[in-house]
Amino acid sequence: MEETHGTVVSNNNSSRHLRMDFSHGSQEPCIWSSPEGGHVMDIGKHIFCNRSLNMKNIVAVGFDMDYTLAQYKPETFESLAYEGTIRKLVYDLGYPRELLNWSFDWKYMVRGLVLDKKRGNILKMDRHKYVKVAYHGFKELSKEEKVCTYGNTLIRDAFDEPDYALIDTLFSLAEAYLFAQLVDLRDNNPGNFPDSTDYASMYKDVRAAVDLCHRDGTLKQMVAKDPKRYINEDPSIVPMLKMLRDSGRSTFLVTNSFWDYTNIVMNFLCTSRTVDGTRKCNFDWLQHFDVVITGSAKPGFFHDDSRANLFEVEPKSGMLINTDNGSPMPQVGDISPSSSLKARNESCRVFQGGNVGHLHKLLSIESSSQVLYVGDHIYGDILRSKKVLGWRTMLVVPELEREVELLWKLRDTRKQLRLLRNQRDLIEDKIHHLKWSLKFDDISPREKQKLSSELDALESQREQVRLSHQEAQRENHQKFHKVWGQLMKTGYQNSRFAHQVERFACLYTSQVSNLSLYSPDKYYRPSEDFMPHEFDIIPM
Known part of the structure; x- marks a missing residue:
């Protein structure tokens, strides 16, 4: 167990829960820094680590919108x-x-x-x-x-x-x-x-x-x-964004959606209800970000040599104003930039297009490794930002919550599957040994008959164990999904999707708001890697 900034964090994959050290529960959105945030974190809410990531080194945290901040039904x-x-x-x-x-x-x-x-x-x-x-x-x-x-x-x-x-x-x-x-x-x-x-x-x-x-x-x-019909509500998003900003980080949004749609979705996610229960569409949600870039055309956005122009968006009208690396350009016939751009400190700036170079300048980013980007698309969000830029990455996998819960419930079944597999291997080794022994001429007829009888019995036993193993595998497969089985596995191997997650995502989790359950200064550490020859030697 590892204790970090008042939070007890389990690095043991067999742990069912991650227990926080506060003693009183709350009906409000639960965040790490809240004194009313005492709770037991369900394993489906954990953030899992592939590569060490010290949040103290992160100066800016960015988010995709569709299927990241906004989870569609x-x-x-x-x-x-x-x-x-x-x-x-x-x-x-x-x-x-x-x-x-x-x-x-x-x-x-x-x-x-x-x-x-x-x-x-x-x-x-x-x-x-x-x-x-x-x-x-x-x-x-x-x-x-x-x-x-x-x-x-x-x-x-x-x-x-x-x-x-x-x-x-x-x-x-x-x-x-x-x-x-x-x-x-x-x-x-x-x-x-x-x-x-x-x-x-x-x-x-x-x-x-x-x-x-x-x-x-x-x-x-x-x-x-x-x-509301199409997007899940998540009351933890705003507390998460506030916590990140209060910890001294910049926050930004980079989405392929354009401003009109982005404003509607982010209003739904971040704006509180009015007295009559309706939602008022305004720009209050912008206070939770330093920079918003819409119409980004990811993954091309992540290439610094992309020649896409950067336009500033005037939120109320949606009009675009051309810029020079983020600075407003004087309009023809006007010697000064638009007056709507003067109040810089009142809210975050909204842009359309551009590339990652523009973003780095707007946020004064000195090193790509200082940025953590959270997205849902393994290629459009994670692979490019990781391989091309060296950003730190977190992948949102909503399906993971149910998968981890099932893994916990089926842990005894998985042990039984391993035992059946080992039993098959043992029986097959004995069969191969007997068949090899029967090839030698110096064995007496009586001994040969005895070995043949043992071989018949072992082959019958192997068939029974094989059928039991296959049926148990099939049942376990179908409990995750009736057709495709476990998301992160195919049989005993990681699936191609799991391999991509492991290669390109520093962190991965089921919901973006799970960040609110951890200290903003947490040091995420991966579990130890094991080679096949180590499993039976090193205590697990």
Whole structure:
């Protein structure tokens, strides 16, 4: 156990809870610094560490908005995206009208899957890029089919673009589900499609339809009308932002959404209710940030050589004012900058576009390692900011909360699985030893008969243990997800998604507001790495 600034932190992965040292509970949003914040932190709220990170070295903490600060409800938001994409396919791209009767199972797809555009397959693979689970549309591929398709090649497939698509964000779940439906439709009704329409072209059409939905503003207009229907409320966000700023850090927001939509969403998340229970849309939420950059066009934003212009946004009107590295440029016919930019100390500054170089200058960042950026997109937020800039990173994985809770509940089952696996190994070793012994001619007939009987008994025992092990594995797999199993695992290996999290995220957690449960000066330390040869030697 490690005690840090009044907080007792468990670094033992088997610990169910992280207990704070305050004694009284509270109905208010619980933050680390609150004297009423006594509570037992559920394991699903932990922040997990891949690489050491001392928060005392962080001078600026930045956030993405969509699916980071704003957690969308998949049952409503993803369904809205799915229905909008269907309409675009039918009315704009000429797909059969029967698609309008389709429905969306928002629980079916998970992050970390890979779409094989050419073959119409959806894959889940381990960190070594071996395909462990595969479906053609909604039909599961057999072990033989998987090996024949993805295992019998002279050169290993990279499983990357352009032949594959990565489902690495929650925004992609609806399009993956729709792609599977179209694969089944084409297979069962080939006459409904032109001969030139293959799986890859269908996926291209789905992507085009999704882009059309976002481009015409349909989705965001619906969310703007009723944010509560589509976005989860999190009363801990404002206390978290206040705590970070009170600790002396700058805070910033970098989002691909434009100002009008950003203002609506952040108002919903940060603005308190009026007396009648309604929400008043204003700019009060800006007090929690030093800089807000909208329309950032990530991941391109993270390249300092990006030539995107930086415009300052006038919040009330939404008008854009051109700038020179953040300084307002005099307008034609006017010798002074716009008067609306004079009150610099009253609120944070809002921009559109630009690149990371502009952001560093606006925040007076001297070293990229002084920045912690929190996002949900492994490629758009985490990989680029980590590899290109050297920013410290925290990935938000909402699915993690349920996964960690299940891992705790199923800990005895997982022990039993390990025992069954070890038992299989032991029996197979004995079988191999006996088979080798039977090859020698100097064994007497009587001894050979005895060994043969032992071998038959062991092979029968092996089959029983194999079936028990496979059934237990299947049941454990389905408790996490009926189709894809555990998010971070495929069998006994980390999944490809888990491998990406481990490589590029310094920290990862289920909700951005979990930061409020830890000291703003905490030193995050990873658990010890173990090689396979160490597990049976070093006490765990």
